[in-house]
Amino acid sequence: MIDATEDQTNQNAMQEYLTFTLGEEEYAIDILKVQEIRGYDAVTRIANTPDYIKGVINMRGVIVPVVDMRLKFHLGNATYDQFTVMIILNLGQRIVGMVVDSVSDVIALNPEEIRPAPDFGSTFDTQYLIGLANVAERMAIVVDIEKLMTSQEMGLIDKLSDTAL
Amino acid sequence: MSIDLSQFHQVFIDEAHEHLGNMEQLLLALDVEDASLEDLNAIFRAAHSIKGGSGTFGFSDIAELTHALETLLDKLRKQILDPTDEMISAFLECCDLLNAMLEAHQGGASVDDATTDTMRSRLLRLADPDLPSEAIVNAENESSLIHDDASAWLIELNPLTDLFAGSASLEAVTADLSALGQLTLLSQQPGSRMTWQLKGPDTDAPIRDIFEYICSDSELTINLEKKENTIDAAEQDDGFGFFVDESTLPAAQEKAQADEDNGFGFFIDESELPAQQQAEREEQQGFGFFVDEQDLPAAQTAAIQTKSSNQKPIKSAKTTNKQDNAKAPAENSIRVGVEKVDQLINLVGELVITRSMLAQSASQLDPVEFEAIHEGLVNLERNSRDLQEAVMSIRMLPINFVFGRFPRVVRDLTQKMNKKVRLKLVGEETELDKGLIEKLADPLTHLLRNSIDHGIETPDVRTAAGKTEEGTITLSASHQGGSILVQITDDGAGLNREKLLEKAREKNIPLSDNPTDKEVWQLIFAPGFSTAKQVTDVSGRGVGMDVVQRNIAEMKGQVEIESVPGQGTTIGLRLPLTLAILDGMTLRVGNEIFIMPLTRILESLQPVHDQLKTVSGKGRVVQIRGEYLPLIALYQVLNLEPEVTDPEKGILVVVESNSGKVALFVDELIAQQQVVIKSLETHYRKVEGISGATIMGDGRVALILDIDKLARMSSSHVPA
Known part of the structure; x- marks a missing residue:
């Protein structure tokens, strides 16, 4: 009985995360930011862009850019086949496609379960990290995906000065 | 019964903007020396419609200002005053002010009350040059204070016999009426024909009680005060000889308008009623909150006409009303939010794309065996094209x-x-x-x-x-x-x-x-x-x-x-013509498909060796009919892997850029096609040399080339 009530309170504070892998590392992102998961195909290349920006796709009439995280963070092999998956993220006003090695799981985490990340040991700049979490003996890196995707570093969004014009 | 009026606010504001626009146009077209009565009437109607609407929806500031505007306009259209340049300027400034006030009601910057007051007194002074300006402002301010929480009733006594000559005491009646609220005597004529304005009671029942023992219902008219032209018309009506207190009336009338939803006036005996009121009452019953401007003039004309023939007021008012109904235009337009139209355009765009996808897959089917499918697709194409054109035309203004x-x-x-x-x-x-x-x-x-x-x-x-x-x-x-x-x-x-x-x-x-x-x-x-x-x-x-x-x-x-x-x-x-659809030429470089705006293409050709020249250090040019045009290889500018690198084996497209003609070298031209332009910036950012994107028949995204940018990019690409 006590366990049940404890569960209840925990569930209230719990947030669900989608985990995916890039190379050997496992990452977790807020599931509410995920719109859908789909296969990788029919990407139109855009000239003069960094290699990790694969191009744009037609998402039911909406033109959406696609980023290959494996290329961006030099993790895993950037191969494209029928198993390559794309996580379509919905970040406020923007939609972005993100290519990853594989999507693994949906996990629920308590805020306490996410421990602050050390200053090193991750390919991601720590400012985009929320922390680290243990998921069934493995470690998942919890990423603030919105902050990352809208950052200058990704180059997905015009600089502020540009948009102001 | 309370109706949420806020849902109509936007409609009113839209309409008011339209009326103001109309008014402005008419004012500008107005010849001061020889003003056409028709135009003056049209301007008056516009002002009147705004006033009516603003009163109904409780925008009392707008109603007050338009009332002043209307007072002056009314004198103009009745040719009591002649229009002057000064008036036109005042009218135009008033239009601006009203626009600002409308915006203020929509949450924009608020308009200074003093400005409104100044404008109002300016208009009223123009309407009545003898009136000192302070008097107007003060009187108006005062009266608006009084009327803030009271309904104003217009009581007209039109007895068959001279009542107060007999048993009834005028003093007693006046005292009784004063007990109900603020009483103003508007006119008094021989034969106990009197008009009062009474502000205070919510219903006319107490007033009626007072008169119950004095006269028959047929001799009494009690009305919630309506539009001021009732009075204005009366003012000029010698038959009634009303005395109108200009300084107190306007606000009272506005108040009355704001109170319209309290109920309409009571009509005891129509035959006793001044025709213009009758007309107005009917108009209101017929059309509810929205007073159609089309109907007003006729009613007003009728009102003017009846002045001269007071004998048959009802008949004339009734006919007018019939005419009104006949004249009321059928609703032939609707207001729709732009975003709805845009959504429709997007959906049609999707439909067109889906259709081409279907057509592409169907083209692999045996035409004999699947004849019905092919036929259906041809129909679908025609229909979707028509639909697309029709939808696009909605956006055209x-x-x-x-x-x-x-x-x-x-x-x-x-x-x-x-x-x-x-x-x-x-x-x-x-x-x-x-x-x-x-x-x-x-x-x-x-x-x-x-x-x-x-x-x-x-x-x-x-x-x-x-x-x-x-x-x-x-x-x-x-x-x-x-x-x-x-x-x-x-x-x-x-x-x-x-x-x-x-x-x-x-x-x-x-x-x-x-x-x-x-x-x-x-x-x-x-x-x-x-x-x-x-x-x-x-x-x-x-x-x-x-x-x-x-x-x-x-x-x-x-x-x-x-x-x-x-x-x-x-x-x-x-x-x-439009931003949403582009007539484009699809072309290919390597595996990539691009769209080039068709209107920019001058010609395309396959050059022979002699036409191609290399300018030392400045890249290649192509000679076309005596002109040397810079040659831009699309694959170089956009870093693509082309099928051919030799211009003689590909195609040169001569385009007009804003820095002159240039020849673009591509692998192949594919087809001419209408494409729906989609923004890359919605979810991504601006891309150099690309003006947008579109979705092709196979569902893939194709980029639309920005010719001007490409021409500039290539000149910076070329090593100096």
């Missing part, structure tokens, strides 16, 4: 929506600068995408200001040059092929080549030694470039033409200048 505001701009500016300018509008009915129309307003205003400020000379200079004193500016719009050409032509001094060159040297703008006129004219688009001798608040700060050009370029349009010294300047804006 006549360019008059922008042109319409310019007579006002010209009038204001010419007055400010002591110039005489006549504005001629040509082709106002030319239709253009709504999005473009909105974006066109600013650049056009700027160009027009420039024409008046720099182009048209002052009257004495013009006379000295042997021209008419009055300058002419022509604004024209016309279809030219797949685009729209908007031109501003003035018969002013023209651009001064020497002055421009001098200024260019001053600003260190690089120029060739012997620049062509076209190059010199382009100088005015340089940022910070102004030849105006002094900075006025109209123009001369040099932040303008560059903005104009940028705005037009954003609309995928071009600016053309022609100027002859002493004869004038023509500035042409060439714009695409």
Whole structure:
């Protein structure tokens, strides 16, 4: 009985995360930011862009850019086949496609379960990290995906000065 | 019963803006010397409609101001006063003020009460030159205080016998009425014919009680006070000889309007009723909250007519009403939010894409076996094309929506600068995408200001040059092929080549030694470039033409200048018909498909070896009919892997860019196709050399080339 009530309170504070892998590392992102998961195909290349920006796709009439995280963070092999998956993220006003090695799981985490990340040991700049979490003996890196995707570093969004014009 | 009126607010505000626009146009067209009664009536109706609506929806500030406006207009249309320039200016300023007030009600910056009061007293003073200005303001303020929480009743006693000569005491009645609220005696005539205005009671029942023992119901009319023209008409009606207290009435009437939802007036005996009230009452019953402006004039005319024939008021009012009903136009337009239309356009775009996908898959089917499918697809294509055209046409508006505001701009500016300018509008009915129309307003205003400020000379200079004193500016719009050409032509001094060159040297703008006129004219688009001798608040700060050009370029349009010294300047804006659909040529480089705007393509050719020349250090050129055009290899600019690298094996497309003609080298031209333009920036960002994207028949995204950017990019790509 006590366990049940404890569960209840925990569930209230719990947030669900989608985990995916890039190379050997496992990452977790807020599931509410995920719109859908789909296969990788029919990407139109855009000239003069960094290699990790694969191009744009037609998402039911909406033109959406696609980023290959494996290329961006030099993790895993950037191969494209029928198993390559794309996580379509919905970040406020923007939609972005993100290519990853594989999507693994949906996990629920308590805020306490996410421990602050050390200053090193991750390919991601720590400012985009929320922390680290243990998921069934493995470690998942919890990423603030919105902050990352809208950052200058990704180059997905015009600089502020540009948009102001 | 309470109806949530807020849902109608937007409708009212939209309508009010429309009425104001109408009013402004009519005012500007109005000939002060010989004003047409019809126009004055139309202006009056517009003011009246706004007043009616604002009263109903509780925008009392607007109602008060429009009331003052209406008072003056009413005198004009009844030819009691003659219109003067001063009045027209006051009217126009009042329109501006009303616009500002409407915006304030929509959450914009609020309008200073003092401004409104000043305007109101100015109008009232014009309406009645004898009236001291303070009196009006004070009286109005006072009366509006009183009326804030009271309904105003108009009590008319029209007895068959002289009541107060007999048993009844006038004093007693007056005292009883005063007990109910604030009583104002409006008129008193022999035979106990009296009119009072009573503010206070919520219903007419107590008033009725007082009169119950004095006279029969048929001799009494009690009315919730309505529009002021009831009184105004009465004011001039010698038969009734009403005394109207101008200073207290208006606000009371407004109040009455605001209270309209309390219920309509009671009519005891229609035969006793002044016809104009009758007409108004019926009108209100018939049309509810929205008083259709079309119906008003007839009712009012009837009211005026009945003045002269008081004998048959009902009949005339009834006929009027019938006419009203017959004249009321059928609802032939609806208001729809732009976003709904845009959504529709998007959906149709999707449909077109889906159709081409289907067609592509079906093309692999055996035409004999699947004849029905093929036939259906052909039908689908035709239908979807029609649908697309129909939907696109919803967004099209006549360019008059922008042109319409310019007579006002010209009038204001010419007055400010002591110039005489006549504005001629040509082709106002030319239709253009709504999005473009909105974006066109600013650049056009700027160009027009420039024409008046720099182009048209002052009257004495013009006379000295042997021209008419009055300058002419022509604004024209016309279809030219797949685009729209908007031109501003003035018969002013023209651009001064020497002055421009001098200024260019001053600003260190690089120029060739012997620049062509076209190059010199382009100088005015340089940022910070102004030849105006002094900075006025109209123009001369040099932040303008560059903005104009940028705005037009954003609309995928071009600016053309022609100027002859002493004869004038023509500035042409060439714009695409719509922003949403593009006539494109699909072309291929390697595995990538691109779209090129068809309107930019001059020709395409496969060059022979002799035509290709290499200019040392400056890349390749191609010689076409004596012209040497720079050759831009698309695969180089966009870093693609082409199928062919030898121009002789590919195709050269000669296009017109804003830095001249260039030849684009591509692998292959595929087909001509209409594409729906999608923005890359919604979810991504601007891409160099790409103006947008579209979705092809197979569902893939194809990028639309930005010719001007590509031409510029390639010149920076070429090693110096």
